[in-house]
Structure formats: structure tokens, C-alpha cells
Amino acid sequence: xxxxxxxxxxxxxxxxxxQRLQQMNHDWDRLIxxxxxxADERHWIRYHQGVAAxxxxxxxxxxxxxxxxxxSGVLVSIFSGASTPTEPYMSGDLRVRGAQDxxxxxxxxxxxxxxx
Amino acid sequence: MAGLxxxxxxxxxxxxxxxxxxxxxxFLAVAELAGYAGGRSGWLAILVAGVLVTLSASNFSELTALxxxxxxxxxxxxxxxxxxxxxxxSLVYVGTVVFVIAADAFVLGHVFLAVLPGVPxxxxxxxxxxxxxxxxxxxxxxxxxxxxLNGLFLLGSLTVVSLxxxxxxxxxxWHTAFQLGPNWIQAxxxxxxxxxxxxxxxxxxxxxxxxxxxxxGMFMALGxxxxxxxxxxxxxxxxxxxxxxxxxxxxxxxxxxxxxxxWGFWWMVVVSLTTAMTTFNGGLATASRFLYAxxxxxxxxxxxxxxxxxxxxxxxxxxLAAGALILAVVVYATGVYTLLINVGAAVESFMYALAxxxxxxxxxxxxxxxxxxxxxxxxxxxxxxxVVFVGLGVGAATTASGIPGPVPxxxxxxxxxxxxxxxxxxxxVPTLKAPTRPARAPTGSDV
Numbered sequence: 001x002x003x004x005x006x007x008x009x010x011x012x013x014x015x016x017x018x019q020r021l022q023q024m025n026h027d028w029d030r031l032i033x034x035x036x037x038x039a040d041e042r043h044w045i046r047y048h049q050g051v052a053a054x055x056x057x058x059x060x061x062x063x064x065x066x067x068x069x070x071x072s073g074v075l076v077s078i079f080s081g082a083s084t085p086t087e088p089y090m091s092g093d094l095r096v097r098g099a100q101d102x103x104x105x106x107x108x109x110x111x112x113x114x115x116x
Numbered sequence: 117m118a119g120l121x122x123x124x125x126x127x128x129x130x131x132x133x134x135x136x137x138x139x140x141x142x143f144l145a146v147a148e149l150a151g152y153a154g155g156r157s158g159w160l161a162i163l164v165a166g167v168l169v170t171l172s173a174s175n176f177s178e179l180t181a182l183x184x185x186x187x188x189x190x191x192x193x194x195x196x197x198x199x200x201x202x203x204x205x206s207l208v209y210v211g212t213v214v215f216v217i218a219a220d221a222f223v224l225g226h227v228f229l230a231v232l233p234g235v236p237x238x239x240x241x242x243x244x245x246x247x248x249x250x251x252x253x254x255x256x257x258x259x260x261x262x263x264x265l266n267g268l269f270l271l272g273s274l275t276v277v278s279l280x281x282x283x284x285x286x287x288x289x290w291h292t293a294f295q296l297g298p299n300w301i302q303a304x305x306x307x308x309x310x311x312x313x314x315x316x317x318x319x320x321x322x323x324x325x326x327x328x329x330x331x332x333g334m335f336m337a338l339g340x341x342x343x344x345x346x347x348x349x350x351x352x353x354x355x356x357x358x359x360x361x362x363x364x365x366x367x368x369x370x371x372x373x374x375x376x377x378x379w380g381f382w383w384m385v386v387v388s389l390t391t392a393m394t395t396f397n398g399g400l401a402t403a404s405r406f407l408y409a410x411x412x413x414x415x416x417x418x419x420x421x422x423x424x425x426x427x428x429x430x431x432x433x434x435x436l437a438a439g440a441l442i443l444a445v446v447v448y449a450t451g452v453y454t455l456l457i458n459v460g461a462a463v464e465s466f467m468y469a470l471a472x473x474x475x476x477x478x479x480x481x482x483x484x485x486x487x488x489x490x491x492x493x494x495x496x497x498x499x500x501x502x503v504v505f506v507g508l509g510v511g512a513a514t515t516a517s518g519i520p521g522p523v524p525x526x527x528x529x530x531x532x533x534x535x536x537x538x539x540x541x542x543x544x545v546p547t548l549k550a551p552t553r554p555a556r557a558p559t560g561s562d563v
Contacts, residue, residue, distance in 0.1 A: 062121065063119045063121045064121065065121050065122065067120065084412060086409055086412040087413050090187050090194065091191065091194055091195070092185065092191040092194070095183075095184075095185065097184070097322045098120060100186055100323060103186060104405065104408075105427070107409075107412065111421075
């Protein structure tokens with residue numbers, strides 16, 4: 001298992017442990033693709049009825065709602081809570097494509113898990 | 117590149133760009149520039165400004181193709197120049213959004229005053245700004261198609277009313293449409309204000325499947341805005357008697373009445389109200405999310421990143437609305453709305469010059485990064501854009517603002533705003549960014 005996938009698995013666990021987050025996301029059904037641009041990996045996280053799941057394999061039959069891209073180190077840093085997503089996002093090192101509300105929701109998830 | 121489930125269409129890029137540029141205060145900007153143009157050539161100043169702004173649009177197109185991000189200028193300036201300059205420019209830019217909201221509030225108040233003279237305009241401003249703030253706090257959003265429709269409703273209405281007006285202009289009057297006065301360059305500088313905000317569609321870049329949609333949308337929007345406001349300037353200067361255009365805070369209502377009587381008056385009332393409300397809504401929603409993001413990265417106090425239970429950045433929203441209301445009250449009470457127009461035109465011109473410089477800088481710093489749009493003729497076109505917009509910015513900042521005396525108040529205002537932002541970034545931001553805890557661990561803390 002790569003360091004990024006390991007981090008994402010822990011991130012998903014942290015999401016599911018947070019009750020307020022589950023409540024907030026109960027109607028937020030989204031498919032998130034996390035794709036490092038310095039490694040040949042693709043990871044899919046599905047949010048459904050407030051529960052997050054790291055999907056097996058590197059492919060999904062459905063297109064993503066959100067696409068999260070950046071260097072592996074940056075992705076590991078934000079999904080592990082070592083840094084906020086905002087800092088690399090504002091410097092262009094983290095790129096997120098999708099609806100603005102969903103992009104903001106990702107940041108709020110990080111805020112709820114790790115605080116300010 | 118992986119596909120997205122939901123992506124915005126070209127139509128939205130056009131209507132968003134055109135809609136954000138089309139504020140109600142544009143009517144007064146047209147009136148002000150017409151006074152400087154000489155003869156009845158205000159339309160020509162708008163046309164030339166539109167062509168020049170198109171040069172700037174090509175710079176924004178390359179920048180957004182390089183880094184398609186909702187953080188837009190915050191990212192581009194940080195990559196192309198420095199973090200500090202990026203913070204200063206971003207704060208000044210958000211200040212411009214507040215100016216435009218306050219300026220539109222001024223127009224809104226006077227439109228209501230024309231309709232219901234017995235009720236103070238300030239009351240309507242407070243009520244409607246409060247209503248939009250409340251709707252935003254409740255997380256109620258205007259549907260995308262409504263915003264699309266509203267922008268095109270304004271431009272379509274202006275075009276139709278103006279063409280109807282021009283149909284009645286006698287032939288001997290037409291030669292005055294090409295008379296240029298001695299202050300025509302100032303008219304051109306103020307013409308930039310008519311397009312202020314067209315580039316605020318770039319923060320939506322992440323929502324489009326193909327980033328080339330943004331340049332196409334901006335170029336088409338600039339064409340529509342140029343035609344609609346150019347025709348309005350020409351029609352208003354031809355049809356409204358004497359100095360009617362310059363002496364009224366609601367020239368669009370006068371033109372509507374002159375062309376179609378009571379129907380035309382009410383038509384333009386509806387256009388003005390929907391436009392001002394869209395400016396309030398779009399400005400507050402966009403700027404409050406910028407403040408939220410800035411607070412998250414400790415550029416602003418963390419209190420501005422607090423969310424309510426509908427995930428709306430409540431403190432940021434209320435602070436912006438309060439700032440806009442205070443400024444609107446001052447402008448309404450003093451009547452110096454031209455100061456806001458001149459400051460807005462100057463800030464935008466300087467920002468367009470900066471965007472041109474960023475294109476050059478990023479071509480040098482990141483030559484191999486993929487770009488789906490490249491400005492043709494670099495470096496000559498970008499250097500030309502820089503020189504032109506620095507000149508127009510200085511022109512707008514030194515144009516009389518309605519305050520008596522020799523002091524160029526718009527220039528003082530822009531300098532003060534930039535100075536305060538610079539001081540804030542140098543002195544306050546480092547204390548906000550100072551680490552308050554050693555490491556981040558999962559928490560269930562409230563937001």
C-alpha cells in the first residue's frame with residue numbers, strides 16, 4: 001500500500017469517527033478522485049449518506065464529482081492533517097476541480113476533523 | 117484528464133462574465149464619461165475601452181489556463197511575483213467589490229426615490245442589502261439560470277431601448293457622435309469601469325470541464341457589454357436634452373421614459389433593481405468565500421472563517437455587508453459616487469497592468485507548464501497592455517471626483533487603501549500566522 005493510500009484510509013476512518021461530520025454530510029453524496037501528479041496512482045473516495053469509503057482499485061465506473069490533484073507529499077500532508085488544504089491551494093500546489101461548494105466542503109471536512 | 121460528473125456550459129461563462137461587469141452603477145459611469153468625451157462620443161470611449169480590455173482578457177485567459185483556481189489572483193500573483201504582493205492585491209481587490217456594492221446601493225436608492233419619492237432611499241438600501249445578507253446567511257442561493265437570465269436581460273433591454281431611441285434621432289445630429297473633446301482620454305479611462313468585474317468569472321475555472329471555455333466566455337461577454345453600454349451612451353447623449361445625462365442619478369430611467377413613456381420607465385426600473393440585487397448577491401457570496409479562505413490561511417483573523425450550521429461563513433458575510441452598508445450610507449449622504457467610479461476604474465486598470473506583467477513573469481518562471489491558452493504576440497502585446505493600463509489607471513485616479521479642491525482624491529484613496537493593506541500584511545499577518553500549537557491532531561472541535 002502506498003503512503004498516500006495509507007493516509008487516505010486513515011482520513012476516511014477519521015471522517016467516520018466524527019459524528020458532526022457524518023450529520024453534516026448525510027445528504028452529500030459525492031465521488032472524489034485523488035490523483036497525485038508525480039505517481040501513477042488513482043484513489044477514489046465515495047461519500048454516501050454521511051459515511052466515507054475508500055474504494056478498492058484505481059478505476060470507477062462513474063465520473064468524479066471532485067478531482068483533487070497535487071504532488072504526493074502535498075496530498076499526504078493535507079489528508080493527514082499535517083497542513084490545512086488552504087495553504088497549498090492558495091499557492092497553486094493543490095488543485096481541486098469541481099463545484100465551488102464541494103471544494104469548500106472538502107476544506108470544512110478538514111476543519112472539522114483537525115480544527116483550525 | 118479525468119472527466120467531471122457536473123461541468124458548467126459556455127453559456128454560464130458568458131452570462132457570469134457579462135453579469136458581473138454589468139453593475140447598476142455603470143449607468144452613472146457612462147454619464148460621467150460622456151461629460152468628458154465631448155460632443156456625443158461617449159460610445160466611442162466605451163468601444164475603445166472594450167478593445168483595450170479585450171487585451172487584458174487575453175492575459176487573464178492565459179493565467180487561468182495556467183492555474184485554474186477559485187483563488188485566482190491570489191495564486192497567480194504568488195507564483196508570478198511574491199506572497200506579500202499577492203496578499204496586498206487580494207485585499208485591495210476585495211475592497212473593490214465592497215465599493216461596487218456600495219455604488220450600486222446608491223443607484224438603487226435613487227431608483228426607489230424616483231418611484232416612491234416619499235420614502236427615504238437609505239431605507240430601501242438597508243432593507244434590500246439586509247434581505248440579500250439574510251438569504252445568504254440562510255444558505256438560499258439564486259439558481260444559476262436566474263443569474264444567467266438576469267445578465268442577459270440587462271444587456272438585451274439596454275440594446276433594445278437604445279436602438280428604439282436612436283431610431284428617432286434626426287440625421288443632422290449624427291455628426292456629433294464623432295466629435296472628440298479635449299478630455300477624451302479621461303473618458304476612455306473611465307470607460308474601463310464599465311467592464312469592471314468581467315474577469316471575476318475566472319474563479320469558476322474549476323467548474324468547467326474545458327478551461328478554454330473561460331476565454332471564450334470572457335471575449336463574448338466583453339462584446340455584449342461593449343455593444344449594450346456603447347449603444348446606451350450614444351442613445352442617452354442623443355436623446356436626453358441638455359445635460360440630462362450628467363445631472364440625473366438615474367439616467368437609464370430618463371431614457372426609458374423618453375423612448376417608451378411609462379412602460380419604458382418601469383422597464384428600466386425593473387432592470388436597475390434586478391441588476392443591483394444581482395450585484396449585492398454575487399458580490400457578497402463571492403467575497404465572503406474569499407474572506408473565509410483568507411481567514412483559513414491566517415491572512416485574516418480566524419473569526420472570519422466561522423461557519424453557521426448551513427456552512428455559510430457568517431462573520432465574513434456580515435462584516436462585508438456592514439462595510440458595504442456604511443460606505444453606501446456615506447456615499448448616499450454625500451453624493452460623491454464619482455469617487456467610487458474613479459477609484460474602481462483606477463484599481464482595475466492597475467490590476468489589468470499587473471495581470472499583463474504576471475503573464476510575462478510566469479512565462480519566464482514556469483515556461484514548461486502546460487497552458488491551454490497563450491497570449492499572442494508576447495512580449496509586445498503584454499508590454500503594450502501594461503503601459504496602456506498604467507496610463508489609464510493614473511488618468512482615472514487623477515480625474516475630478518466631485519469633491520471640491522485641487523486634491524486628486526481618487527489617487528489619495530487608492531494610495532491609502534494600498535498603503536493600509538501593505539501595512540496590514542507586513543505587521544498584522546505575521547502575528548496571525550505565528551504557530552499557536554505544535555501539531556494538528558484529530559479533534560471534534562466546533563467550528
